[in-house]
Amino acid sequence: MTQILVTGANGEIGHALIRKLASEGASIVALDLHDIDATLSGFCAESYRGDVRDAEVLGEIGRHHRFSAIYHMASLLSTSGERDPELAHEVNVNGSFNIMKLARAQSGLRGERTKLIFTSSIAVYGLRAGDLRTRPLTEREFLTPCTMYGINKLYVEQMGRYFSEYYKIREGEVPIDFRCLRFPGLISSETLPSGGTTDYGPEMLHAAAQGKPYRCFVRESTRLPFMVMDDAVRALTRLAGAPRSALRHQVYNVTSFSVTAGEIKALIETSFPQADIQFEVSANRQAIVDSWPENVDDSPARAEWGWAPEYSFERAFRDLLIPKVMARYS
Ligand SMILES: NC(=O)c1ccc[n+]([C@@H]2O[C@H](COP(=O)([O-])OP(=O)(O)OC[C@H]3O[C@@H](n4cnc5c(N)ncnc54)[C@H](O)[C@@H]3O)[C@@H](O)[C@H]2O)c1
Helix, strand or coil, X not given: CEEEEEECCCCHHHHHHHHHHHHCCCCEEEEECCCCCHHHHCCCCEEEECCCCCHHHXXXXXXXXXXXXXXXXXXXXXHHHHHCHHHHHHHHHHHHHHHHHHHHHHHHHHCCCCEEEEEEEHHXXXXXXXXXXXXXXXXXXXXXXXXXXXXXXXXHHHHHHHHHHHCCCCXXXXXXXXXXXXXXXXXXXXXXXXXXXXXXXXXXHHHHHCCCCEEECCCCCCEEEEEEHHHHHHHHHHHHHCCHHHCCCCEEECCCEEEEHHXXXXXXXXXXXXXXXXXXXXXXHHHHHHCXXXXXXXXXXXXXXXXXXXXXXXXXXXXXXXXXXXXXXX
């Protein structure tokens, strides 16, 4: 029986994705650096504690399973990557290279292209002072990232494209089927982010729901694209399910709404009037955010595999996030 491997299973996206895949009847193998969360293990056929940098562990997993798809999400995020660029490179690049080797081996063993679905980020963009941040950027512009995380993501995008489309394969070898989403900041009602530079959106919400003060590390006027986790997971499974013949690209932008930190604060305050949210800018993190676009153009995803977010800004907070975080912390 073919299975689906999810790396970084304990992460924010992993939690939501595993539940969604399990609800669709998939047989899931989970991999994370730490023991798989007890809340997830019931949804997984098997789980492994292991490091994507460890090629032996991945080889062992590959010997025991046949994967039709691998969702590769194990990663160090942007702020963590700036704290330790060498570790970020090891995990985000070398670890991804190992996962690509696993996908190639699986394609060969199965005689069919194994899908490798990779979660990239708007961190691949790198705007400089004076560049216009307001225009929605296509997948091919301003690819001059300013963080180790963004550089790592961009390289893995290129590596995936190479092994999927260009690598001169040996007689009988089957290429991988690489598919990649560039996500904006993600907001979940279930899990709290750590180590990302778009974390201020979800952190504001979770702090307000718990009655805790929050000091936002970017300016009130900072505008970035965001998406709720439900839409992010829907995008991942929809891209994975699209027929290969419909896809003309390997890397797709997806986005839902583009809002300022001040607009997020104002919407949260309509439900949590006592919320104590103030702005104390971190120069380093503001500089990272200032290198990212205020919006991205996701028209190829819409045209080629029918991407469309279900949640606008207001709907996301009023109908989904606020009721769920209220229930979670009440
Ligand atoms: N959350 C976002 O806003 C966002 C936005 C854009 C892209 N992404 C990307 O989506 C993916 C998942 O993001 P997330 O928010 O779930 O991240 P997360 O930090 O919540 O989870 C990452 C998981 O990877 C695991 N991990 C880290 N190093 C590992 C290693 N060496 N071997 C095995 N596992 C390891 C961690 O234990 C963690 O469970 C990442 O690749 C991230 O770059 C996330």
